[in-house]
Amino acid sequence: SQQGEEDPQALSIQEGENATMNCSYKTSINNLQWYRQNSGRGLVHLILIRSNEREKHSGRLRVTLDTSKKSSSLLITASRAADTASYFCAANTGFQKLVFGTGTRLLVSP
Amino acid sequence: SAVISQKPSRDICQRGTSLTIQCQVDSQVTMMFWYRQQPGQSLTLIATANQGSEATYESGFVIDKFPISRPNLTFSTLTVSNLSPEDSSIYLCSVDSGNSHYEQYFGPGTRLTVT
Numbered sequence: 738s739q740q741g742e743e744d745p746q747a748l749s750i751q752e753g754e755n756a757t758m759n760c761s762y763k764t765s766i767n768n769l770q771w772y773r774q775n776s777g778r779g780l781v782h783l784i785l786i787r788s789n790e791r792e793k794h795s796g797r798l799r800v801t802l803d804t805s806k807k808s809s810s811l812l813i814t815a816s817r818a819a820d821t822a823s824y825f826c827a828a829n830t831g832f833q834k835l836v837f838g839t840g841t842r843l844l845v846s847p
Numbered sequence: 848s849a850v851i852s853q854k855p856s857r858d859i860c861q862r863g864t865s866l867t868i869q870c871q872v873d874s875q876v877t878m879m880f881w882y883r884q885q886p887g888q889s890l891t892l893i894a895t896a897n898q899g900s901e902a903t904y905e906s907g908f909v910i911d912k913f914p915i916s917r918p919n920l921t922f923s924t925l926t927v928s929n930l931s932p933e934d935s936s937i938y939l940c941s942v943d944s945g946n947s948h949y950e951q952y953f954g955p956g957t958r959l960t961v962t
Contacts, residue, residue, distance in 0.1 A: 740889060768948055777937055779851070779953035780890075787948075825889060829949045833878055837890045 741828055741838035749844045756813040758841040760826030761806075767831040769802055769809045774823045774840075783824075784811075816845045849874050849942050851954035859960045860930050867926045868957045870940035875920035877943065880951065881913070884937040893938075896923050930961045 741762040750756055762769070768787045772780040786793045786802045786809065793800045799812040813820055823842050827835040850873040860866050870879065878897055882890040893913055894902040902915040917923045927934055937956045944950040 740891075770948075770950060772953075777884075777956065777958065779939060779955040780941075780951075782950050782952070785948055785950060833943050833949050834880075834892060834895065835949065835951060836892075839889050 740836060741826055743824075743826060743838040743841050745841060746839070747842045747844070749846065750816055752817055752845055752847050754816055754845075756816050756820070756843055756845070758811045758824050758826075758843070760809045760811070760838045762809075762826070762828040762836070762838070763807065764828065764830055764836075766804070767829045769800075770827045770829060770835065771798075771800060771809075771811050772825045772827060772837075774825065776822070780825065813843075816843075818845050818847050821845045848944070849876060849952045851940060851942060851952060853940060853954040853957050855957060856955065857958040857960075859962060861962055862930055862932065864930055865926055865928045866930065866959055867924050868938055868940075870923045870925070870954055872921045872942055876945065877920070879917065879923045880941045880943075881915060881923075881925045882939045882941065884939060884956070886935070890939065893925070927959065930959075932961045935959055935961045 743760050770785045771783045774780045784795045786800045797814045802809045823840045825840045826838040852871045854869045881893040884890050892905050893908045894904045896902045896917040898917050914926045939956045941951040941953040
């Protein structure tokens with residue numbers, strides 16, 4: 738399978754704490770994208786990091802990419818209850834298709 | 848960004864029947880994608896649909912089971928045929944953003960339960 742792996746599978750934290758999710762992928766990439774899915778609904782694009790970038794920030798999100806290890810991490814700082822969702826990484830190999838990771842279920846408790 | 852709607856949002860179908868899912872986009876797009884998300888799992892690409900050509904199916908998915916239509920640049924349908932309980936999933940359509948980064952915009956999904 739081409740699917741990437743994410744860990745942890747599930748993460749439970751308190752509001753205000755930071756949440757870190759990791760993603761590993763299998764092929765060379767054009768970019769690595771992160772998506773959020775609330776309760777079995779559609780996915781929302783969060784942030785994208787290109788293969789020649791090592792770190793990117795967007796608001797409370799920080800993404801890192803290590804192409805030598807074929808891995809990426811997503812950090813959500815100062816988590817809120819509204820951040821409760823599933824988070825998926827998606828590898829773009831230069832064509833228009835995305836290969837999604839297995840996902841991390843994040844629960845942020847008030 | 849594109850706004851995508853799907854119909855129905857959910858359905859319960861009997862074994863052996865079929866369900867057709869509609870995906871409508873508020874702007875013209877070249878490529879549309881159909882995904883399956885089995886319970887508690889990640890997304891698996893079923894096929895890519897270009898307007899005016901046959902859909903391109905991923906390994907493990909066949910046209911007889913998942914026929915797709917793409918009659919114009921804003922609309923597509925996915926039919927899941929000869930339903931079995933294993934087809935119980937969320938089905939999502941998405942469109943390419945049209946920029947060089949290949950981000951995708953997703954519809955809200957159709958939750959199918961087969962009894």
